[in-house]
Amino acid sequence: MRIYLIGYMGCGKSTLGHRLAVETGIPFIDLDKFIEERNCKSVPHIFEEEGESGFREKERKALEEVSLFTDVIVATGGGAPCFFDNMELMNRTGITIFMNIDPSILAERLLKSKTERPLIKGKSKTELELFIAATLSRRLPFYRKAHFEVSQPDITPAALLKLIGVPQ
Ligand code: S3P
Numbered sequence: 675m676r677i678y679l680i681g682y683m684g685c686g687k688s689t690l691g692h693r694l695a696v697e698t699g700i701p702f703i704d705l706d707k708f709i710e711e712r713n714c715k716s717v718p719h720i721f722e723e724e725g726e727s728g729f730r731e732k733e734r735k736a737l738e739e740v741s742l743f744t745d746v747i748v749a750t751g752g753g754a755p756c757f758f759d760n761m762e763l764m765n766r767t768g769i770t771i772f773m774n775i776d777p778s779i780l781a782e783r784l785l786k787s788k789t790e791r792p793l794i795k796g797k798s799k800t801e802l803e804l805f806i807a808a809t810l811s812r813r814l815p816f817y818r819k820a821h822f823e824v825s826q827p828d829i830t831p832a833a834l835l836k837l838i839g840v841p842q
Contacts, residue, residue: 675700675745675768675769675840676740676741676743676745676746676747676748676767676768676769677694677700677746677747677748677768677769677771677838678748678750678764678768678769678770678771679691679747679748679749679750679771679773680750680754680755680761680764680770680771680772680773680817680820681752681772681773681774681775681817682752682775682777682780682806682809682810682813682817683751683752683780683784683791683793683794684752684775684779684780684781684783684784684787685752685773685774685775685780685827686773686775686783686827687749687750687773688704688749690749690773690829690831690834691704691747691748691749693830693831694747694831694834694835695747696831697831697832697835697842698747698831698835698840698842700745700746700747701743701745701746701747702746702747702748702749703740703743703746703747703748703749704748704749705733705736705737705740705748705749705750705751705754706751708736708739708740709729709732709733709736712732712735712736712739713732716790717729717751717790717791717792718790718791718792718795720732721792722792726792726793730753730757730758733751733753733754733757733760734757734758734760737750737754737760737763737764738763741763741764741767741768748768750764752813753793753813755770755813755816755817755819755820756812756813756816761816761819761820762819765819765820765821769821769822769838770819770820770821770822771820771821771822771823771824771834771838772817772818772820772822772823772824773824773825774817774823774824774825775825775827776825776827777803777806777807777810778803779827780806781799781802781803781806784802784806785799785802793805793809821838822837822838824837
């Protein structure tokens, strides 16, 4: 079984992915960490040296690779569903879940986060809120192609598994 968690930066994909892995025993992969390991380079470093397009190519390759794993829970980067036919690849090879979290919660979390994210680096609170509003509206049509959508920021693994019909 493959489960892909998708949604904007800060929506909690990695946290939920870890918890789902503990609950189900299915291995968890954070796609950004996978890209970093495969390329021996951090995500900010890839953006710096190869630009966003270079990162998206690597992200696509990583997604193709993980989509071949038999059992895996994948937390994808916020932009992953919105490039190439990544969303179709995920929908074809697994169960996709869009974590649709309120933009004000996203902004709050991203301001506090210690993870370096090149797309929002150095933005003030207002700039970040405007950026989220603009990019989220472009990304929503891709996110909405997911098989399932959840909007509770603190959904439990058990509730999520029930929603997607996985027996526990
Ligand atoms: C990105 C989200 C990041 C990471 C990269 C680009 C995006 O992942 O892939 O910085 O385009 O939204 P998270 O969603 O895990 O922060």
